Structures are given as structure tokens and as C-alpha cells.
Amino acid sequence: MEILLAIMTGVLYAAGIYLILRRSLVKLIIGIVILGNGVNLLIFLMGGLVKERPPLIPEDGKMLEGVFADPVPQALILTAIVISFGLQSFAIVLIKRAYKVLKTDDIDTLNKTDDIT
Template sequence: MSALMAVAIGILFAASLYMMLRRSIVKLVMGLILLSNAANLVIFTSAGLTSGAPPLLDKVTKEAPVGVADPLAQALILTAIVIAFGVLAFSVVLIHRAHEVVQTDDLDQMKDTDQ
């Protein structure tokens, strides 16, 4: 399972880098989204992919039972998803405004409009 996840993460990183090197600003933002998803998968995989019990302490022993899921990785991923959604919303508004002004999504042509 971890080998399959490593291959999937590698493919996501490669696809995101390829898309970020394109000249289209839309593909740049899509590459950033793929990059954040790949980073989330790295965190999930490094924390261990277990479908165990919820991370609750036992009332008597005050210890976590064996085979619990790691709550720290889950909290980090949830935070990263919210931040990535905010960046995506800002990027969509920025792309829309840039397209209205310049009438193109090519980054080289956007650079030529500087006066």
C-alpha cells in the first residue's frame, strides 16, 4: 500500500511541476492545487495509513489504546485544505481580473503589458 501511495505522490508532484512550468496562468494555479494535494498525501502517508479506533484516552489507564489513528496528521491536513481553498479562491479572482485587463492568460504576454 505504501509503495502505491509513493507512486501516486510522485505522479502528482511531477504533474504539478509540469503544469506550473506552462505559460498559462490557469495551468499554474491548477499545478499549485495538485502540489498541495500531493503534500497532503505525503503527510497522510508519513503518519501511517491506519483505520484504527478514534484517538481517545482510556478513562482508567489514561493511555491511548493500541492501533489508534494519529490525530495530528488529520488536523494538519484539514488546516491545509482550508488554506488551499482560500488560496484557490483568491487566485480565481486574480486570474479573472487579469484576464479582463490583458485579454489573455499567457504569462509572457502579461509581462509585456508593463509600461
Template sequence: MEILLVFIIGLLHAGGLYMLLRRSMFKMIIGLILLGNGANLLIFLIGRLVKGKPPVIDEGLKVFADAYADPLPQALVLTAIVIGFGLQSFAIILIKRVYNVLETDDLDELNSTDEEL
């Protein structure tokens, strides 16, 4: 299972980087979304995947010898999802406003000054 997730993480990072290098702002946001999801999966994978085990240690145990799911990466990923969703929402609204004003989403055209227009 972990090896499949490693390939998925690699594909998400490669696709995100490819989309970030495009000239369209919309494609840039898609690239940021892919990179964020890849990073979330990476953090989740580092916390060790344990199927069917609790994320906390029972109260009566002094020393825990069995496998358990680490709750810290789960909390970090949940927080990253919420923050990423807010960032993506803001970026989409900002891109929509820029497109309505300038009628383009090409980054090369947005770099030009008013004198060149």
C-alpha cells in the first residue's frame, strides 16, 4: 500500500509542478492544489499507515508494544486541508476578478505595463 502511495505522491508533485509552469493563472491554481494534496499525502504516509488500530494508546497500558496510528500527522493534514481550501477559494475569486477586469488570465500579458497596452 505504501509503494502505491509513493507513486501517487510523485505523480501529484510532478503534475503540480508542470501546471505551475504554465502561463495561465487557472492552471497555476490547479498546480497549487495538486502540490498541496501531494504534500498532505506525504505527511499522512510519514505518520505510518496502520489499518484498524486506534490513534491513541489505551489508558491502562504503561508501555505500548503494538502498532498504533500516530494522531499528529492526521491533525496536521486536517489543518492543512482547511487552510488549503481557504487559500484556493481566495485565489479563485482573485483570478475571477482579474479576468473580469483585464479579460485575460495569461501571466505574460499581466506583466505588461499600461504604456505597452
């Protein structure tokens, strides 16, 4: 299972970087979203996959015993999801405004808009 998720992480990284290198701002944002999902999956894999072993201390015990799921990567992923949602929202509004003013989403055209006021 970990091999399949590692391959999926590589596919998400490749697709995200490919879309980031395109000339359209919309594809740039989609690439950033896909790359962010790849990073989240990588962080999840670094915590290890453990089935049916939540990190809960039993009532009669004083510490965890055996192999258990690490909650820190899961908390980091939740934080990263919230931050990426804010970034995506801001970027979508920014692209919408740029398209409304300049009537294009081509990055090369946006670099040549010095004479437009």
C-alpha cells in the first residue's frame, strides 16, 4: 500500500510541476493545488501507515504500547489543508481581478502591460 501511495505522490508532484510551468494563470493555480495535495500525501506517508491502532492510552495503562499511528503528521496535514485553502481563495480572487482588468490570463502578456493604466 505504501508503494502505491508513494507512486501517487510522484504522479501528483509531476502533474503539479507540469501545470505550474504552463503560461496560463488558471493552470498555475491548479498546479499549485495538485502540488499541495502531493505534499500532504508525502507528509502522511512519513508518519507511517498503521491500521486499527489509534494513539490512545488505555484507561488501565500509563503509556502507549506497540505500534500506533503518529498523530503529528495528521495534525500537520490538517493545518496545511486550511492554509492551502486560504491561498487558493486569495489566488482565485486575484486572478479574477487581473482577468477583469487586463482581459487575459496569459503570463507572458501580463509581463508586457506596463503601458496599460
